[in-house]
Structures are given as structure tokens and as C-alpha cells.
Amino acid sequence: MKLSKILSVLTLITGAIAISITSIWIGKQAYSWLPPQAAAESHLIDDLISFLVTLGAFIFLGVTSTLMYSVIFHRAEKGDLSDGPHIEGNVTLEVVWTAIPIMLVLWIAGYSSQVYEQMGIQGPTQLVHLHNPVGMESAYAAPQEGVMSEPVEKIDVIAKQWAWVFHYPERNVTSTELHLPSDRRVRLALQSEDVLHGFYIPAFRLKQDIIPSHTIDFEFTPIRQGQYRLTDSQYSGTYFATMQANVVVESDEDYHKWLAKIATQKPAPANNQAASEYAQTANEPVKNGWDTVVPAAPPVVNYSG
Structure with a gap:
């Protein structure tokens, strides 16, 4: 083997190792780009994002490095205006660069689907059949030490234009602020009184569509x-x-103290920004903007936060 070929192979191997290490390092940095992991399920999404960032960094660095190598070591000499060699094609190369993207897409799809099932997010198919498929649990994550896996708190979540109302059956009280016990399994019964809404808490990495006329259990x-x-x-x-x-999110003790406290408060209308803005606009002498749906009346709750 000629020395030039040996050097090319060594360069290729060294470059691949360097790109791999750099890509893994960039993928690890992705964890710091996200909010704190506030739910046991958070690591599933964070691991998926880190994987996608690592893979994307590897592809970007690999393509960029190849281009830079070609520009530096295979550029035409100064004054050379001739055409490059005529190449009919390379079937092997074409098969490889077609197969690799297909395999990557299948890998990403498989991993994403696995995370989707572990999170237990209700998709359109599940809503049509009104039940979870066999083997799927709502927002499932691997049990952690000190974390109870069985649902111990059940909370009703009512979404409407434009307010959230949370009902706690344990004390039969309501609030516009969602309180949750830490390190305890929670089951939410999500309901919509009018249109499609989305329950999304970035720190929990949880997002669930709320469909009118359906109650969706979400754990x-x-x-x-x-x-x-x-x-x-x-x-x-x-x-x-x-x-x-x-x-x-508070300790179990503080959570139950809060429930006991608001149970002593009489229900009263909560402050509602949508209703306030609509009333202010309606009272203006000159009508501006487009017609809009009249917001629901401010919710009457024991605690408005």
C-alpha cells in the first residue's frame, strides 16, 4: 500500500474519531439547554433530544469536514481551467448514501415511537377507541427510588375559553392554580368545555391535547x-x-395543608385576564379589531392563586 493511501486511511479514521467525540460532547450539552427536569418522565424526552442533537452534530461535522478536506487537498492548481474527469457513476456509493439516510430515519422513528409509548400520550387512534392500547400506560417512566408508581392523587382539569380550573375531589375544592405533591404519582382527568386545548408544562416535558366531549386520563x-x-x-x-x-409542586405534607386551607375558603370569582381584556374592549366607544368569541365567565373557585 502506498504511503499516500496509508495517510489517507489514518486521516479518515482520526477524523471520524474526532467527529464522534465532538458530537457526543455536543449532545451532552443539550441537557443544559432545557428547563430543569421536574417530572420523572422528563428524562425520556431529554434523552431523545440529546440523541437527535448528537446525530445532527455528527452529520453536520461529517459533511462540513469532508467539504473542507476536499477544498484544501483536492483543489485545482492555480491556472488550471480544464474540466474534471468524466465519471459515469458509482453504484456502490449511490446505494450506500441512499441506505444510510433510510436507516437513520428508521432509527429515529423507532426511538421516538418508543418514547411516545412510554410517555403514554393519547394520540388520535387512542381517542377514537377511547382507551389505551394494550401495554401502554399514561406517562409511564421507569420507577425511581422514593417515587410511588401507583396514582395517589386524582385531579380534574377543566379547560375553557380562556381559563384553567382544577378540581380536587379529595376535598371537593377548586382553584385556578395547579398544586401537586412531589414524588407522588398524579392522575389528571383532562376535559374541555368548548374547543381543542393543549395541556403543556415545559418543565415536565408533558403535552396532551384535550378533546371536547372526552375525558382523558393523564398520569x-x-x-x-x-x-x-x-x-x-x-x-x-x-x-x-x-x-x-x-x-x-410541593411536599406531600404542604400539599395536604394547602388543600385543608382552601377548603375553609368560600368560592369566589377568580381574576381572568381574557374576560377583563374583552370587557375593556367592549366598553370602548370605537370598535377596533375583529369580532371574537365572548370569553367564559371568570371561574368561581376556592383559591385563585
Whole structure:
């Protein structure tokens, strides 16, 4: 084997190793780009994102490095204006660069589908049949030490234009702020009173569409105490951006103290930004903008946050 070929092979191997190590390092950095993992299911999504970032970095660096190598070492000499050699094609090469993307797409699809099933997100097929397929559990994640796997808290979630209402059957109380016990399995019964809404908590990596006329059970396990944000991930009308709520994850003791406290409070109308903005617009002497659906009346709850 000629020295030039040996050097080319060594260069190729060294470059591949360098690109692989760099890609893995970039993929690890993806974890720091995301919010804190506040639910046991978070690591499933974070691992998937890290995998996709690693794969994307490897492809980008590989293509870029190949282009730079060709430009530096295989460029035409100065003053050479002749055409390059005529090449009919290489069947082997064409098969390889067709097969590799297909395999990558199947790999990504398989991994993503596995995560989707482990999260237990209700897709269109499940909604049509109104049940989970065999072997799928809502928002399933591998059990963690100190985390109970059985649902111990059941909370009703009512979405409407444009407010969130949370009902706690244990004390028969309601609030516009979602409180959850840490390290305990939670089951939410998601309902919509009007149109399609989306239950989305970025810190939990959980998003579930809420379909009118259907009650969707959704399970997960909060593991990090703190305050987070719930938003409507679906466009549900003019004031959908105001449809947000605080999510408070606290210790089991503090959670039950909070329930006992608000059970002593009389229900009262909660502040509702959508209703306030609509009323302000309706009272203006000159009508501006487009007609919109009248927001639902401010919810009457024991605790408005």
C-alpha cells in the first residue's frame, strides 16, 4: 500500500474519531439547554433530544469536514481551467448514501415511537377507541427510588375559553392554580368545555391535547419542588395566550395543608385576564379589531392563586 493511501486511511479514521467525540460532547450539552427536569418522565424526552442533537452534530461535522478536506487537498492548481474527469457513476456509493439516510430515519422513528409509548400520550387512534392500547400506560417512566408508581392523587382539569380550573375531589375544592405533591404519582382527568386545548408544562416535558366531549386520563410523577408554568399549546381562539396557570409542586405534607386551607375558603370569582381584556374592549366607544368569541365567565373557585 502506498504511503499516500496509508495517510489517507489514518486521516479518515482520526477524523471520524474526532467527529464522534465532538458530537457526543455536543449532545451532552443539550441537557443544559432545557428547563430543569421536574417530572420523572422528563428524562425520556431529554434523552431523545440529546440523541437527535448528537446525530445532527455528527452529520453536520461529517459533511462540513469532508467539504473542507476536499477544498484544501483536492483543489485545482492555480491556472488550471480544464474540466474534471468524466465519471459515469458509482453504484456502490449511490446505494450506500441512499441506505444510510433510510436507516437513520428508521432509527429515529423507532426511538421516538418508543418514547411516545412510554410517555403514554393519547394520540388520535387512542381517542377514537377511547382507551389505551394494550401495554401502554399514561406517562409511564421507569420507577425511581422514593417515587410511588401507583396514582395517589386524582385531579380534574377543566379547560375553557380562556381559563384553567382544577378540581380536587379529595376535598371537593377548586382553584385556578395547579398544586401537586412531589414524588407522588398524579392522575389528571383532562376535559374541555368548548374547543381543542393543549395541556403543556415545559418543565415536565408533558403535552396532551384535550378533546371536547372526552375525558382523558393523564398520569405523571412530579419530582422537583418549585413553581412552573402551564400553557395552552393549541390555538383556542383570540385570547388563548392569556390561558396560563401556575403549577406548584410541593411536599406531600404542604400539599395536604394547602388543600385543608382552601377548603375553609368560600368560592369566589377568580381574576381572568381574557374576560377583563374583552370587557375593556367592549366598553370602548370605537370598535377596533375583529369580532371574537365572548370569553367564559371568570371561574368561581376556592383559591385563585
